[in-house]
Amino acid sequence: MASPASSTLAHFCRLTGHTSVRSVAVKRPPATAALPARRWYISRSTGNTAGIQFRLDERTAHSSLDLFKKDTGVIYRMLGLDPTRVQDNPERFRDWAVVFGSQEITGGRHYWEVTVERSQEFRLGVAEAQMARDDCVGTNATSWVFGYAQRKWSAMTGNKMVPVRLVGKPERVGVLLDYEAGLLALVDTERRTIVHSIRGRFRGPLCPAFGLWDGELLTHSGLEEPQSLV
Template sequence: MAVAVTAARLCQLAGRTVTSISVRHRRAVSLPARRCYVSVSPGKNLQFRLDERTAHSSLDLFKKDTGVIYRMLGLDPSHVQDNPERFRDWAVVFGDEKISRGRHYWEVTVKKSHEFRLGVAEALMSRDDCVGTNDSSWVFGYAQRKWFAMTSNKIVPVTLVGKPDRVGLLLDYEAGILGLVDVEKPTIIHTIRAQFKTPLCPAFGLWDGELITHSGLEEPEGLK
């Protein structure tokens, strides 16, 4: 059963990059009409890079913007170009592809990280929130040596995963399914079900170590 999580507990799980927590009115995000995202081409495998303009100042992109590494000190936020697409309080970055239809698969290699989140979020999600804490994002997370599925501030434990170095994500937009995939078998370990109504982006939260994304992949035969 899903368990509601308090704001303080979420900050412990997610490693928020601010030193204090306060209850505040969340600002509405007004993003530019002309965005950096591109639409998924029909009949092609989803291929994306990480979008630097969304990356929190503690995150550095590398490997031609397919990987992200967490820097404990990070950049001074005042030294990062200010724009409404950048996450301000949380170590989150989006992919540069928006998805509004179809079935898509990608994988993520995890290196030296003990706290991260992988999933999708609405392209217009508030940049004051962390992925998983609102009804605009759906993620699988890893913290305190345990996996969980998370959306709308609710956590559901995911068992029988362990800590693989590489996992897959399967998104079926019309069916409203986001699956965490064991790439070795392959099989879907856990499924999040939702009603997707607006364009989504691949979404990543990272509080130590690094992640490398692998897109443009065929969906494994065992999942079809």
């Protein structure tokens, strides 16, 4: 049973988006800078119209994250496992509740969906496969994500953030990646339309990326891109 002091610290860590309770000094991400709101249109590039098939990669999962449903889902545990009891490897995220998808992307267009109805704080998108494991997705120039927190959506990259409006809280959202065009899009799965896109400069292998600080996410990969987005 956790002591009152550890429970208080864990609660503080959760509010800051940090899951490690190994020390009193809580690492916080640098303050995000606001960007002018933008919308980008997906251009057609050569490549697959079917999304990659992937599972979540346990080797990368932070110790506060548990995988389930044959590694297609992830659930957040506030205290998580004792980091000393988790297999140590250079692929694992050490400070932030992040996990990568198991497949690397080096080109083409790919589409997948994520059931988000059981979480109130998460990030989803892509990151460079070699992204530093002591960073959080959305806070550096090697990750591009859409985040949901405090009932608001944001597009995040390079520690900069732009609000994404008129989305609400759907049960499920889509992610469309066009590697050659340098675009990542958040998709309304009911209307089959692009809600918002992020422009990026992709220079190496990317992985689907997920951050989670509440509840659970379930991924759905290997899907064909909706015809309305072509």
